Each structure stands twice: as structure tokens, then as C-alpha cells.
Amino acid sequence: MKDLLMFRSRRGARLAVALVSVLLTGMAAACGSGSPEPAASGAAPASPAAGAYPVTIAHKYGSTTIEAEPQRIVAVGLTDQDAALALGKVPVGTTEWLGGYPGAIGPWASAKLGGAAVPTVLKDTGTGPQPEKIAALAPDLILALYSGITKDQYETLSKIAPVVAQPKEFVDWGIPWQQQTETIGKVLGKEAEAKALVASVEAKFAAAKKEHPEFAGVTGLVATPYEGIFVYGPQDNRTRLLTELGFVLPPDMKQAVGEEFGGNISKERTDLLDTGVLLWLVPDPAADSAKIRKDKLYADLKVVSEGREFYVKETGDYGNAISFVSALSLPYTLDRLVPQLAAAVDGDPATEVPQSTD
Incomplete structure (x- = not known):
């Protein structure tokens, strides 16, 4: 919990965009033209819906278009990995927040890994996301929905891969879990599955209220x-x-x-x-x-x-x-x-x- 409060106090932190651009250019040259292997998913993946791509997601800093099904996802948002896991996609990278769990995957979500390797955990250093470590994971999508990334950080991360930032209609770290899940569902081409997942959890709330x-x-x-x-x-x-x-x-x-x-x-x-x-x-x-x-x-x-x-x-x-x-x-x-x-x-x-x- 206190980690989240510290995240709030670090909102003013800025990263050196020019330096990162040089770093990313060097990394891209080192990687060559080969495509990275997609992350394995142990969560019984289903194919994206027909016509799911391209999809455009509006957010605090404008909008981001995803052209095809993402295969290598890095979760900068502190809880974004759970929705991806629930919908059959294991991120290659997650951001440490609570618990110190392997891969930053809590016990309520670990079964969704199946036989996949746990994600690489990105540690917070007090300056926000670490672009050089994120770039090293060769992501094709960065999720930052449950986050407080700044515009400068968004622009820096966008040099690595498309970034879906926090929505503008809520405070930072304020996206409701329903919208988070459904947005990630759209990104993964699984909007119907995401809506069904939200409905199943909301039914548990409804049952508790009735009882x-x-x-x-x-x-x-x-x-x-x-x-x-x-x-x-x-x-x-x-x-x-x-x-x-x-x-x-x-x-x-x-x-x-x-x-x-x-x-x-x-x-x-x-x-x-x-x-x-x-x-x-x-x-x-x-x-x-x-x-x-x-x-x-x-x-x-x-x-x-x-x-x-x-x-x-x-x-x-x-x-x-x-x-x-x-x-x-x-x-x-x-x-x-x-x-x-x-x-x-x-x-x-x-x-x-x-x-x-x-």
C-alpha cells in the first residue's frame, strides 16, 4: 500500500528522452531484423475475434492504435497483468508493487500462468518506468492503465512500443477494474471474453449484496x-x-x-x-x-x-x-x-x- 503512496509522490519525476532515444537506437541495431519469440501463455488462449484489429484506445495522452494481436506485453500498470492473464496472455514483463511475488503475480492469479515462465519483474527505482529495461524485453505493447505515468514518460515509452496509458476521466491509479479489464480485452481482441469476465465478478458482488x-x-x-x-x-x-x-x-x-x-x-x-x-x-x-x-x-x-x-x-x-x-x-x-x-x-x-x- 505505501508503495502506491510513494508512486503518487514521484509523479514529478522525468526521464531523459534524448538519452533513451540513443539507447533504443543502439538496442534496435543490436537486435537486428529478427522477430522475438512470442511469450508462451499457460492460460488456455483463444484467438482474437475476427476484425479485432486495428483497434484504437483513447487515453490521457491522446490515443494509441494497435495494429495486430500483441505477443510480448510489458505491464507498467501495477495491476494490468491480471486482466491479461485472465484473458490468456502472459506478459513478458510486470512492474513490482505488492507482495514480492515471483513475476509480480499474486496467488490469486498464479494458476493462470500454466506452464509459462513467470514474467520479468521491473523494479521501481524512484523515477518511474525504466525504458532501457523495458526495451530489453522487446515488447510490442506496453500497458499502463493502472498507473500514473507522466506525458514525458508516455512519450519515451512510445519510442519502444505502443503504449496504452491511463484514462483521462479518472485520477491516476483510479481506473475501475471493470474498465481496466474491458480495455485490455479490446487490446487483446477479446472484448466479449472481457465483458463476460467482468459480468461474472459483478455477479459475486450482486450475490453478496443480496445476502x-x-x-x-x-x-x-x-x-x-x-x-x-x-x-x-x-x-x-x-x-x-x-x-x-x-x-x-x-x-x-x-x-x-x-x-x-x-x-x-x-x-x-x-x-x-x-x-x-x-x-x-x-x-x-x-x-x-x-x-x-x-x-x-x-x-x-x-x-x-x-x-x-x-x-x-x-x-x-x-x-x-x-x-x-x-x-x-x-x-x-x-x-x-x-x-x-x-x-x-x-x-x-x-x-x-x-x-x-x-
Whole structure:
């Protein structure tokens, strides 16, 4: 989670376009005219739909046209690999974010690798995507949907391969998982399969809402103790986990954090945490819950006295899945999250919230 916050703070970083151009020219000469071998896919691939190409995708920096089915995909977007995997394409490169998983593939998605080699993981160095390492993977497509790449970074990466950047209608790192999945479906020539995948996951949300009508209209928040108290806003996918189950954000929250994916609230606005249900993502649930509750302003809130708060280890598989929010991670998340929300939302402190063990 904190890695994402650091990604946000690095938005001002710029890469040296001229230097990269020289590097790429040298690499292209070294590679010669031979075509790279396509990446193997262990996810039962289907052929793209007839007439799927060329396809043009609009995004924050204009539009990108993909002329033919991509074979070597690099995911710069932090969660973009899951949609590609779900649709039968194993990327050759992924970007490290959460968990330190081999290939940056979480346990909820690893079965989709089949017998394919795990992708090369691109480590963040604090300056955004590393064009020289991306170029070395010889991609024919770069996905940057769940990202915060700048215009300069987009233009630099576009010298390597077509880049599908984040959409302009959402904040950086704010694309909903549905749009992310369907956009990648279009890119892969599998729009119908992507829509079916989205529908299957949305059906799980619908089933949970039907089983738990008590969620409807109840205020809810996801928070973390980062530089005080950090709360996730309306365009963050962790918040959307709650709102898609029927919860709503507190009325004053948008004013407090603005349109960004989240923000810190002052100690004087601790009252904003007094919601119908409150999910904390923390490094150590036992230690951090005790520390957070030592603050009298917080401890006196009804959300505490009525047992409507609960804590999840942000660095465990479950905590990572809560932050990942992809078509593959969501079923894994919902199986664990919904029982916890149901136990917390009843307002009875005697109701024990099921504890996650992963």
C-alpha cells in the first residue's frame, strides 16, 4: 500500500528522452531484423475475434492504435497483468508493487500462468518506468492503465512500443477494474471474453449484496496509519470494494480528500472515521490496533465502542488482494471480506469479526 503512496509522490519525476532515444537506437541495431519469440501463455488462449484489429484506445495522452494481436506485453500498470492473464496472455514483463511475488503475480492469479515462465519483474527505482529495461524485453505493447505515468514518460515509452496509458476521466491509479479489464480485452481482441469476465465478478458482488441487505446505505471507509491517518477516496479501488457492496462514503469525505485517490485527515477530523464500518490496513493488526485506539479522540467514537472497525495485515496475501482489486483478485478478496463486513456492521461489540490468516 505505501508503495502506491510513494508512486503518487514521484509523479514529478522525468526521464531523459534524448538519452533513451540513443539507447533504443543502439538496442534496435543490436537486435537486428529478427522477430522475438512470442511469450508462451499457460492460460488456455483463444484467438482474437475476427476484425479485432486495428483497434484504437483513447487515453490521457491522446490515443494509441494497435495494429495486430500483441505477443510480448510489458505491464507498467501495477495491476494490468491480471486482466491479461485472465484473458490468456502472459506478459513478458510486470512492474513490482505488492507482495514480492515471483513475476509480480499474486496467488490469486498464479494458476493462470500454466506452464509459462513467470514474467520479468521491473523494479521501481524512484523515477518511474525504466525504458532501457523495458526495451530489453522487446515488447510490442506496453500497458499502463493502472498507473500514473507522466506525458514525458508516455512519450519515451512510445519510442519502444505502443503504449496504452491511463484514462483521462479518472485520477491516476483510479481506473475501475471493470474498465481496466474491458480495455485490455479490446487490446487483446477479446472484448466479449472481457465483458463476460467482468459480468461474472459483478455477479459475486450482486450475490453478496443480496445476502447482506444490511450493507445498503451504510457509511464505510478504508484507512491506514500512513503519516497520521490516510483514508481512501471515491476514485480509489479499495473504496470501490465497499461501494460496490452497497456501502457509501461519509458525506464530508470528498471535501476532506478532494478528487484524489485519497489523502490524510487532520487529527481534528477524526470524527470522519465514525462510520458504519471501518477497515484498517495496517502492518501489524495486534500492535497497530492497540496503538490507534490509544488516541482518545478515536477511542471515543461509536465505530470503536460498537465493534464496527476491523484490521487487516496490509502485507499479507489478503491485504495485498484488497489493494490489488483486479478481476482475478476480487473473488479471493470477497470470500474473506464479506464475512468480516457482516460481523462488523451489526454494531454489536460481542460479534467477533472473523480474523484473516493469510
